[in-house]
Amino acid sequence: MSHPPVDQRGAWRALKDHAASMGQRHLRELFAEHQGRYSTFTRHAAGLTLDLSKQRWSEQTLDMLLDLARDAKVPEAVHRLLAGERVNRSEDRPALHTALRLPADARLEVEGQDLVASVHATLDRMEDMVERFHAGQWRGATGKPIRDVVNLGVGGSDLGPLMVTHALADYRPDDVHRVDVHFASTMDGSQLADYLARLNPETTLFVLSSKSFTTIDTLSNARTARDWLKARLLGGARQEGVDESLVMRQHFIGVSASPEKMAEWGIAPAHQLEFWEWVGGRYSLWGAIGLPIALVVGMANFRGLLAGAHAMDRHFHEAPLADNLPVLLALAGIWNVNFLDIRAHSILPYDGRLEYFAAYLEQLEMESNGKSVTNDGEPVGYSTCPVLWGQLGPNAQHAFYQLLHQGTQAVECDFIAPRVRYDDVADPATRDHLMGQHRLTLANCFAQSRALMLGDAAVADDGPRPGHRRYRGNQPSSTLLLDRLTPQTLGALVALYEHKVFVQATIWDINPFDQWGVELGKTLAGETQRILRREAGLEGMDDSTRGLIEAVWAAEPQADA
Numbered sequence: 001m002s003h004p005p006v007d008q009r010g011a012w013r014a015l016k017d018h019a020a021s022m023g024q025r026h027l028r029e030l031f032a033e034h035q036g037r038y039s040t041f042t043r044h045a046a047g048l049t050l051d052l053s054k055q056r057w058s059e060q061t062l063d064m065l066l067d068l069a070r071d072a073k074v075p076e077a078v079h080r081l082l083a084g085e086r087v088n089r090s091e092d093r094p095a096l097h098t099a100l101r102l103p104a105d106a107r108l109e110v111e112g113q114d115l116v117a118s119v120h121a122t123l124d125r126m127e128d129m130v131e132r133f134h135a136g137q138w139r140g141a142t143g144k145p146i147r148d149v150v151n152l153g154v155g156g157s158d159l160g161p162l163m164v165t166h167a168l169a170d171y172r173p174d175d176v177h178r179v180d181v182h183f184a185s186t187m188d189g190s191q192l193a194d195y196l197a198r199l200n201p202e203t204t205l206f207v208l209s210s211k212s213f214t215t216i217d218t219l220s221n222a223r224t225a226r227d228w229l230k231a232r233l234l235g236g237a238r239q240e241g242v243d244e245s246l247v248m249r250q251h252f253i254g255v256s257a258s259p260e261k262m263a264e265w266g267i268a269p270a271h272q273l274e275f276w277e278w279v280g281g282r283y284s285l286w287g288a289i290g291l292p293i294a295l296v297v298g299m300a301n302f303r304g305l306l307a308g309a310h311a312m313d314r315h316f317h318e319a320p321l322a323d324n325l326p327v328l329l330a331l332a333g334i335w336n337v338n339f340l341d342i343r344a345h346s347i348l349p350y351d352g353r354l355e356y357f358a359a360y361l362e363q364l365e366m367e368s369n370g371k372s373v374t375n376d377g378e379p380v381g382y383s384t385c386p387v388l389w390g391q392l393g394p395n396a397q398h399a400f401y402q403l404l405h406q407g408t409q410a411v412e413c414d415f416i417a418p419r420v421r422y423d424d425v426a427d428p429a430t431r432d433h434l435m436g437q438h439r440l441t442l443a444n445c446f447a448q449s450r451a452l453m454l455g456d457a458a459v460a461d462d463g464p465r466p467g468h469r470r471y472r473g474n475q476p477s478s479t480l481l482l483d484r485l486t487p488q489t490l491g492a493l494v495a496l497y498e499h500k501v502f503v504q505a506t507i508w509d510i511n512p513f514d515q516w517g518v519e520l521g522k523t524l525a526g527e528t529q530r531i532l533r534r535e536a537g538l539e540g541m542d543d544s545t546r547g548l549i550e551a552v553w554a555a556e557p558q559a560d561a
Helices: 010-022 027-033 057-072 075-085 099-103 114-132 157-168 190-198 216-234 245-253 260-263 288-298 299-318 325-339 359-369 401-406 428-458 487-508 516-532 544-554
Strands: 044-045 048-051 148-152 180-184 205-211 254-255 272-274 344-349 385-390 412-418 477-482
Touching: 010 057, 010 325, 027 428, 044 299, 044 325, 057 075, 057 325, 057 344, 057 487, 075 180, 075 487, 075 516, 099 299, 099 487, 099 516, 114 272, 114 288, 148 190, 148 216, 148 288, 148 385, 157 288, 157 359, 157 487, 180 190, 180 288, 190 254, 205 216, 205 245, 205 260, 205 288, 216 516, 245 254, 245 260, 245 385, 254 260, 254 288, 254 428, 260 299, 272 288, 288 299, 288 385, 299 325, 325 487, 344 359, 359 487, 359 516, 401 544, 428 477, 477 487, 516 544
Parallel strands: 148 180, 148 205, 205 254, 254 272, 344 385, 344 412, 412 477
Antiparallel strands: 044 048, 048 477
């Protein structure tokens, strides 16, 4: 049975009509008319508080958006996702990142496989590895304990672990052998070259993280790392008993859905961790891709991260739509993008530990929902994912907030901060200073969202203002407060945004679990690389690409005659 296009359904058309009048209302009017907006539009779950009162909507708007969610069958879609049905239609498979954080006593059988058992077998294998590192028992080829681990991955194999290890650095256990974790993702080798200049090959191990184990960025870095280790551990005054197989076994761990390719590359089967085809790369930090996280914070805190995400999964599944944090956050985005024509979204954490959170969400949201065809392959007639970017809020205030306050383009903002920080610092004087700095940070967070909302009305009237000092306000925002930044609340926060993406994709009738758009660039890059190596001709190249290639050739040193 065919359904009318999304933008032709009754709930969508009703919202279009509603937006024609509602879109002209200023937030300061909405607050003046409704003194209890905070309590009306604020919800709590899993250690998070979500304040949506600064969105440019009314109770009627939200009711109509909830009708839209029902019309799009969001509750049924949530059930299909969590039950392991094949929601990734273009690749005909489930999207079961939520299974990675199910507790051990849960049961989820999908197509005859007990997923929970296999997930926890991998977690147990990870735990054994982590314990060996933290006990100083994982030794390099020359017998010295590993002290530095370099994660070689890109996209989801880099952004998630990088974001979480930075966010949870305070949770590093202090009673274990210290292992420092580093990340190299760029194919140009600049990050890796810096590490190789500073690290000791005898005490360095590399984690190769690639779902397919064919990602050229990662394998290029991996080959460089392998040759570096061999040159230094096998060349010159090589030690007795150190051979190539020992170097490969003790200095490499592989994480992939392709054990055959890992083994072919030289990674010992005992040092391989399983990754499943039903987990998208940008949804993968919860499993073996999270090994760098566990190496930094310990396995107990890694399991706490999973528990926080699972708490949000349960809330997503069980809470009514009107109280459901992922649903409400998604609907705010739908209202802004599709009905208020706000196509830009900024993520603004007010906590230095969340420095990489915006970069993580850039991939999660734009790779997932940056789509222009429906699940049936038809062109969409409406906007989908907005352009998303961000930075630490205190720094961004001195960078791009000028555009937010006085630019010509409306931008939706997400402000994120912990309610409490530094109250556990032992020294009283230091604690008072640091807690004062946290209050200063929160003051800036709340003041900026208020200024974006009210504009000039946020300050006492001091007479007419020249145009360059006018603030129009009326910029919508959401504020997310974490009780504290812990493994549990960070897990819930990430899962919140994952589910927000899914709800929006369901309403837009697009697939958030594939990324075919990145494949064309990979194909053309391979072709262009062969030309740059002079292994193929320039025939068929456009004039610009031809000129750029010839400019590179002209700059290359000529081989000796």
